[in-house]
Amino acid sequence: DVGNPYVANIPVDGDYDFDVFKRVFFSTNGLVKLFSLDYTALASSFQIENPEVFDTGYATFKIKNTGSKDLTISAVRINDESYEFDLGKGINTRILNASDNDLVWVDIKSSGQSFQTDDVVKITVEAESVALDNNPYIFTNSTNNFFVEEAREGDIKINRPNSKVVQVDAANSEIYLEVENTGDTTVILKDFYADNENNTFVNKHYISGSPILNPGQKAYVKITDSLIPFDPLGTEHKIGVITPNNIKDELLFTSNYEDFKISIVEKVELFHLKL
Incomplete structure (x- = not known):
């Protein structure tokens, strides 16, 4: 230590700043010193x-x-x-x-x-x-x-087969999107929007994955504050996702009610018997 004697490193009153030993009590003359043990530094x-x-x-x-x-x-x-x-x-x-x-x-x-x-x-x-x-x-x-490296090409994709818009009632809908990082570099999903990039959604919940995706990773996102009406059924809107580097994907969606099914009833011929 630049040739200084060891006593030059002793603080005033011997009050060292330890990570693990915490001062509890020092007697008046400093002959009795009590410390508590805090293992936070070792466990962090x-x-x-x-x-x-x-x-x-x-x-x-x-x-x-x-x-x-x-x-x-x-x-x-x-x-x-x-x-x-x-x-x-x-x-x-x-x-x-x-x-x-x-x-x-x-x-x-x-x-x-x-x-x-x-x-x-x-x-x-x-x-x-x-x-x-x-x-x-x-x-x-x-x-x-x-x-520092040259940036690699990024790309993201909304996977249509696993994405949908569910009509909750006439005024409310929920949007479910599976987004995949199909590029060669890590991306962060900044905004989800409807019809244009200025019409962004606020309430997003990641059911699986996270906003930051490595190449090949997917996120499944639920959006509950639908800004646009999908009623009546068949109404189309463009839903998009964009990163801070302006990498984006968009798809047209229509809504449907949860577990909505169409049943086809076979034609039944009726015969009237004359007696």
Whole structure:
């Protein structure tokens, strides 16, 4: 330590800031010291896997909770600059449950910042867990340095056979969509809309999957705040989904009542017998 004696590192009154040992009681002369043990620091950890930063203004990576405590992901920084981000399964809470994993999408473009191919970057993630005293334990993990890549082609598709519009009553309908990532790169489903991109739905529930999809992954989404009337039956509307990079797909839909069936009755010939 630059040649300083060890006593130079002793804090005032010997009040060290430990991660595991928490001060409970110090006697007046400091001869008696009592500590409690808080294993939060030992039980809180995560890994960053498959980090990628692209020259079109976004980054993706997988985050894995390798500890036994739930974590809240509080910040994502690239080269020490903070950016807006979304989790897939934890999109509304940013919580990563113990032993679980999730996908992370980082929005670089909206900040006005950009990276060029072969720029050197490093991703740092900040997480919080709850310590023994109910205070947050905040810690970080970082990737090694790596190069920015040229963005790969993305594509998404609404799978018609597994999508439908259900007419609940004359005024209300529910939309069910299966969306598949058919491209070569991770995508995030930003908005679902009716007829045009400005007419977006608000109430979306992911029955399976999440808004962030790796290539080949699917999400099944239920939309309950239908902005447009599908009544009477046979009325058509265009339903679409779009990503922040303007990758989109649209299909025309009509509605039907749940479990609606058409029965065909065979023609019956009637014979009148004359007596």
